[in-house]
Amino acid sequence: MNGSGPSSGPSLSNLSAVRQSLPPSPKVARLPNPSLTNGVRTNGATPANGSLEKEHHIWLVTGPAGCGKSTVAKYLANSLHWPYIEGDEYHPKANVDKMSAGIPLTDADRWDWLTALRDSSIHELDQGHDGVVLTCSALKRKYRDVIRVAPYFTPNLRLHFIYLDAPEDLLLQRVLARKNHYMGANMVHSQFDILEPPTSDEVDVISIDVSRPADSVMAEALDRVLNTIHETKANLQK
Ligand SMILES: Nc1ncnc2c1ncn2[C@@H]1O[C@H](COP(=O)(O)OP(=O)(O)OP(=O)(O)O)[C@@H](O)[C@H]1O
Numbered sequence: 001m002n003g004s005g006p007s008s009g010p011s012l013s014n015l016s017a018v019r020q021s022l023p024p025s026p027k028v029a030r031l032p033n034p035s036l037t038n039g040v041r042t043n044g045a046t047p048a049n050g051s052l053e054k055e056h057h058i059w060l061v062t063g064p065a066g067c068g069k070s071t072v073a074k075y076l077a078n079s080l081h082w083p084y085i086e087g088d089e090y091h092p093k094a095n096v097d098k099m100s101a102g103i104p105l106t107d108a109d110r111w112d113w114l115t116a117l118r119d120s121s122i123h124e125l126d127q128g129h130d131g132v133v134l135t136c137s138a139l140k141r142k143y144r145d146v147i148r149v150a151p152y153f154t155p156n157l158r159l160h161f162i163y164l165d166a167p168e169d170l171l172l173q174r175v176l177a178r179k180n181h182y183m184g185a186n187m188v189h190s191q192f193d194i195l196e197p198p199t200s201d202e203v204d205v206i207s208i209d210v211s212r213p214a215d216s217v218m219a220e221a222l223d224r225v226l227n228t229i230h231e232t233k234a235n236l237q238k
C-alpha cells in the first residue's frame with residue numbers, strides 16, 4: 001500500500017554530505033530504532049553518552065489536485081532515502097469512486113483517510129526511519145490539525161507541511177494535460193472552493209510557489225527541508 005520509497009537510508013547526521021550526494025545516493029542498511037514502539041517512545045531520557053536523542057520527521061506535501069504533490073514528494077523521498085507514502089493510495093474505494101464520478105469528498109469522507117495517513121507515517125518511523133514523506137491534499141486547516149496530533153504521542157517527532165501554491169487556472173491546465181488519473185479537471189474548482197491556504201500562524205508550514213518548472217520546485221523543496229532539519233538540530237544543541 002505504501003509508495004515506492006526505499007526501505008532504508010542514511011541518517012542525517014551530515015546534511016552537507018546529503019546535499020552533495022544527490023542524486024543518486026547509495027542505500028545504507030540501518031538498525032531499527034529501539035526507542036520507538038508503535039509510534040510511542042518508550043524511553044525519552046537523554047542517552048548515557050550525553051548526546052540528545054535523535055529527531056524524527058514527518059513531511060507532508062500538500063495542496064489541491066495537480067499542484068505537484070507526488071512529483072515533489074517522490075523526489076524528496078528518493079533524495080533523503082526516506083519512505084514515501086502516496087496519500088491517493090489510502091483513499092477507500094468509495095472515495096475514489098466518488099471522485100471519479102466528479103463528486104467532491106466531504107469532511108466525513110476524509111477523516112478515516114487522514115488518520116490512516118497519520119498512523120502509517122508513525123508506523124514508518126517505528127520501523128527505524130529518520131523521516132517519512134507523504135502526499136496529502138490537506139485542503140482545510142482542520143485536516144492539517146488531524147495530522148498535528150501525531151507528535152502528541154511521539155516526543156522528538158517533528159511534523160512539517162510543504163504547501164504547493166499555484167493558481168486554479170494553472171492547476172486546471174496541468175490536470176487537463178494529465179492522463180489516466182481518476183481526478184478529472186472537473187474536480188479542480190471544487191478543491192479551490194474549500195481550500196484554506198495555510199495562514200502565517202501555522203508555523204510548521206513551508207509554502208512554495210509551484211508556478212515554475214518542476215526541477216526548480218523540487219530543488220527548492222529539498223533545500224528547505226534540509227535547512228529546516230539543520231535548524232532543528234542546531235536549536236536542540238543550544
Ligand atoms: N512545477 C511543475 N511544472 C509543470 N508541470 C508539473 C509541475 N509539477 C508537476 N507537474 C505535472 O503536473 C501534473 C500533476 O502533478 P502531480 O501528479 O505531481 O500532482 P499531484 O498534486 O500529486 O496531483 P493529485 O493530487 O491530483 O494526484 C503531472 O502531470 C506532473 O508531471
Ligand SMILES: O=C(O)[C@H](O)[C@@H](O)[C@H](O)[C@H](O)CO
Binds near residue numbers: 065066091105138
Ligand atoms: O482531499 C481530497 O479531495 C483528495 O485527497 C484529492 O485531493 C485527491 O485525492 C487528489 O488530489 C488526487 O487527485
